[in-house]
Amino acid sequence: MSVSRRDFLRLAGAAGVANLAAAQAARASAAGPANxxxxxxxxxxxxxxxxxxxxxxxxxxxxxxxxxxxxxxxxxxxxxxxxxxxxxxxxxxxxxxxxxxxxxxxxxxxxxxxxxxxxxxxxxxxxxxxxxxxxxxxxxxxxxxxxxxxxxxxxxxxxxxxxxxxxxxxxxxxxxxxxxxxxxxxxxxxxxxxxxxxxxxxxxxxxxxxxxxxxxxxxxxxxxxxxxxxxxxxxxxxxxxxxxxxxxxxxxxxxxxxYPELTRGFLSSVPLIQTIWPALLMGAYAFTQRRETLARDSGASVAPPTENGSEKPESGRAVAVNRVAPSDDNPSLPSRSRPGRVQGRGSDQASQTRSESTPPEAES
Amino acid sequence: MIDQVARTAVLESPPPVADEPAPSRQAVPPRGRSRSASLAWLRREILLGQTPRDYLKSLVTPFNIVAALILCVGIPVTIVRFTQGLAATTNLTDATPWGLWIGFDVLCGVALAAGGFVMASAVHLFGLHDYKPLVRPAILTGFLGYFFVVIGLLFDLGRPWRLPYPLFISPGVTSVMFEVAWCVALYLTVQLLEFCPAAFEWLGWRSCRQWAVWMTVGLTVFGVLLSTLHQSALGGLFLMAPGKIHPLWYSPYIPVLFFASAVAAGISMVVFESMLSHRVFQEARHSRARMDRLTLGLGKAAAVVLMVYFGLKWLALAHGQQWRLLLTPYGYWWLLEVLGFILLPCLLNAYAVRNRRAGLVRFACVITVLGIVLNRLNISIITYHWNAAERYIPDWKEFAITIMIVTLGLLSFRSIVNRMPVLNDHPDFEPAH
Structure with a gap:
């Protein structure tokens, strides 16, 4: 997933409105000086x-x-x-x-x-x-x-x-x-x-x-x-x-x-956080994306084909789960079942695959 | 209710395992289901594949009996609260206007639900994909945590039906609590949306799920922003109470302290919660070794955050020039919190990570969680009005409501985890993101 320029602008626009409101609020005071x-x-x-x-x-x-x-x-x-x-x-x-x-x-x-x-x-x-x-x-x-x-x-x-x-x-x-x-x-x-x-x-x-x-x-x-x-x-x-x-x-x-002064400093930090945080976080995200892209490009032959760089699954069963269906655009793949669901129950039934005789821990 | 529990307790038996193969997901189109298909869906997804009778029987467990007893106490107290008022149910006074419901249900609830934004940002923004299995449980814990914080708040507010007033009808923009109200309302929505992929996978709504997954990064950024703001703002509320909170706990840094401790609490709760989930729900997918490795990673993060928090605590003390107060009874209490519940778990975590002892990390995380609870209670209840003769001790009915809310949270978590793909990926879907 990547964020397009349009998404970014949309986000920035929303943040901007929120910021101006917050900055305005931080300036607003319950009362002025003594009248x-x-x-x-x-x-x-x-x-x-x-x-x-x-x-x-x-x-x-x-x-x-x-x-x-x-x-x-x-x-x-x-x-x-x-x-x-x-x-x-x-x-x-x-x-x-x-x-x-x-x-x-x-x-x-x-x-x-x-x-x-x-x-x-x-x-x-x-x-x-x-x-x-x-x-x-x-x-x-x-x-x-x-x-x-x-x-x-x-x-x-x-x-x-x-x-x-x-x-x-x-x-x-x-x-x-x-x-x-x-x-x-x-x-x-x-x-x-x-x-x-x-x-x-x-x-x-x-x-x-x-x-x-x-x-x-x-x-x-x-x-x-x-x-x-x-x-x-x-x-x-x-x-x-x-x-x-x-x-x-x-x-x-x-x-x-x-007393309103006690919180004024904190309240005026709100628009700052609203402005800086999304930029920093999106920066971290972009950095991560780039690092992963580079790693994929340079080490494709070396690294095992783990999805999104996620960790290699331990069990053969889990491998099967992870390897099947590289993408979502083929929903009819029949092999997309996980051992946990063979009983036709929810994912909670993973326990049943371990030992078929165990009663469901479901609502215990 | 007791009767039913008692009657069925005798009949308790393992429900028979459904022997017919499950109809495939595609066999039940989400739209235009026939009546029988709907019933089949209900039976498979709501009753967990059992007949109604078997399902009811499977409900009779020691945990559920205890939960039923708690509700048997909590529900009447709830009725008393909303018909007789706060005076009939709490020991709140004009001198101590905030008690257990704010101190524990709200302050601790929000801090302990911080795992959602911590894990989501670690995985979705910082690329620590190893921890992906922990994101959904953390987001669910976070969402339910905040949801029940709001429920707790409804008990505490004098006129709970006016909850939307600060948001839309009569905003008081100079208040820190106004910020808390907006951030919590928005963050609750964000967490609901963040959890949507799991719910849509459960319902089999592919396009909705695609749409929900598409929002992940944006929601995560927004979630971190909102969490930063309201976790610190909850501390910021107490900026207005100098002289009421003991000087060792009052500091202009209190918003930063709240935020740092919430991150530590969030990480520790993820460890704690994954430990419980692993035992209770017996996940097959994630082996013990893998969980241990993730736990050690979280322990490392917790150690770092706790060290930062420990440093900030001393920084706040130095800023307030309150050294001499350390040699008073409240000073010893402060030292117990800071050394016993911040430094100790920090060092335990560091030691455990170095020696690869996941069990010790779990222990340290339990101490951390207790320490954050202690901190929130210290600020809101224990040292509030520290120099007044009159002390607030919660009424038993306040405890009853708090325990009921925690129980409802656990029950909701369990029933969602039992049905939706939270601890395990859904087999029909590629792991999101």
Whole structure:
């Protein structure tokens, strides 16, 4: 078999189209750089008292409220274990440090950080996530296939999956109440609810300025870091705190590279492989063909007539198989039978030729 | 089902050998068969030349009884999975969203099915024609491997009926998984086409078979390309999880590591699978001596690939500057994987090839396969969330499904090999290519 020029061109054409598509994809990004119009939230952890009213408000706003009355959220026993966001709780408050130690505990509200370049959006193979023009990262379940790669990809481990739903499972995460903030009329539910105004809603740039001002005015009260300014390439949700963030359950190893960058290099190698691999492989094939042709031409009298240079068969029987029918254009050759098929069975019956009494191993 | 098995177990007897000579292939034209000719064809090719009764009797074997028991557990669990959801069948949580079905069924399944593209390229592109007898079994293993990977995936996906969404309806082009989806879908098609010559020979469709054989080189090139892309992309998925996977296993080189290890796994699986086939199906065509020679050749290739993979593992470690982690419990675990399951089989293979001991090559290949499985599980399950208190242990129902899928794969392989010219050439056809 050889490949004609036309075949090659056809192959090259198909590869070219695929390549351009892949190269385009590698260039495409889930989101651009930070937009000055994006909204954000600033949580001041020195103000939070751990009342968990934000959790209540969040459930109300997202239609996840159960039978629990708002007073049930005062129960401090939930702080015994560290909780993470779940399909029912898009935001959770955890307590760090205890009263017993004499120092004031710190309460940390967690929820989706609304990355500037979201890992989830770049990881999603159906494009269920997108950065909305207002800044929140929003998820739409209408195309979600439930692979849960977004849960793997999220550096803050915020998306949650409704595993208990057999037919319509979805990912749930904070969407910064995008419906409420879209027209600028109201704030996200948690910010509106917070009795101590620990959560400030506003343009991300303005919030950064505010946070820097607070830190500068009270260097004794705050650690000099705005969590979310650069973490994982920056997030729309920002935190300032009175204690180092690593003591408050924050991941401080996420780096400052936007997560989509982690796979961008790999993805941009795809068109390269698509271009180079077929050429190399076809080259290897051509080389092999040529070598075999030369070997056939020069050593025809020396080499035994083995088909395609295949190895010499060992048994006489196999020789018969191989030698019969040098080509396919004479299908009626009667001798083209193999000992294995004398019983009129499939090729599986090779065993029968060894000993006629052996039962077929067929379905054993 | 049990009843039937029990009843027929008593009646088990060797099926009588059909004594009338087989009608020649040309006697049954593929088109316009009469009813009786169709029945004869069915009996010859589907029931393996036995009466339905004898065929059913021949099904009662220890292996089949075990398989039936596995299905008796697996099928109800399947029903529970698709009616009650993932929570009812798995121990998956928001912290560990991928469990046994992704870690084993998908990641290991794809790596262990790499033999198809390795053998096809060796024979069709690089001209190692000696290995031709191993191509069809490898392609069949590959095709079935990928097919059952997709089946496993259907269990794991939250909404499996949306499987075509990433391909046609809502493509998310920035995702590595998008690449995996396309490559696996295309490669599954390529492997089906690559296997077509065997199926068409079985059906006696000459012109279709000619057409399928004509595509061999193109398909092989495309298959190698797709395999390179998605084997590495499966590793590339985890590029998004730094800090979750233990630093000894996380590396920017992870796509290359996945690809290299998949080649090693593919070669080793071909050795392993030919060893089993040789025993189970008792091929007459390929003598023990010939199989040993091919095995030694594969052992040599495996030794080289494993050495490259071993080197890459250390390169990744050096790149990550994680030397100090070697002296932690996870470090010992890493060393066990790298020394015990990469270096050891590499050296065993080299030693075995030098001393022409095919048995030792087979042993080394089994270790290699186990090592690749260990690697995939290490990345997806064992060291995932290594610093979290909560650990994921698969539910028994997850094991039940995984075991069922593997069993279905073996059953499919066996019934195809028993009917189609996979391990042996078809007598009516010139060996393809």
């Amino acid at each position: 000055p119009e994006w909204m954000g939230m600033l949580t001041d952890l020195t103000l939070c008292v751990g009342c968990r009213k934000c959790e209540w408000a969040c459930r109300q706003a997202n239609g996840l409220a159960g039978e629990e009355p708002i007073d049930a959220y005062d129960d401090p026993s939930v702080f015994a274990n560290k909780r993470r966001t779940s399909g029912l709780s898009l935001t959770v408050v955890n307590r760090y440090g205890s009263d017993a130690a004499g120092e004031k505990p710190v309460h940390v509200k967690t929820q989706c950080m609304h990355c500037i370049e979201p890992a989830c959006a770049s990881a999603c193979l159906v494009g269920a996530y997108r950065k909305s023009p207002q800044g929140p990262v929003i998820y739409d379940d209408s195309a979600c296939i439930g692979c849960r790669y977004c849960l793997i990809a999220c550096p803050f481990e915020m998306p949650a999956y409704t595993y208990d739903d057999p037919l319509t499972p979805v990912v749930r995460k904070c969407m910064m109440c995008v419906e409420r903030i879209r027209d600028g009329a109201s704030r996200p539910a948690c910010a509106e609810m917070c009795p101590v105004e620990a959560i400030t809603f506003g343009k991300r740039n303005a919030l950064l300025t505010l946070a820097r001002k607070k830190i500068a005015e009270h260097p004794d009260k705050y650690v000099d870091h705005i969590y979310g300014e650069t973490e994982a390439g920056g997030t729309c949700w920002l935190y300032i705190a009175g204690k180092p963030f690593e003591e408050l359950g924050f991941r401080t190893d996420v780096g400052t590279t936007p």
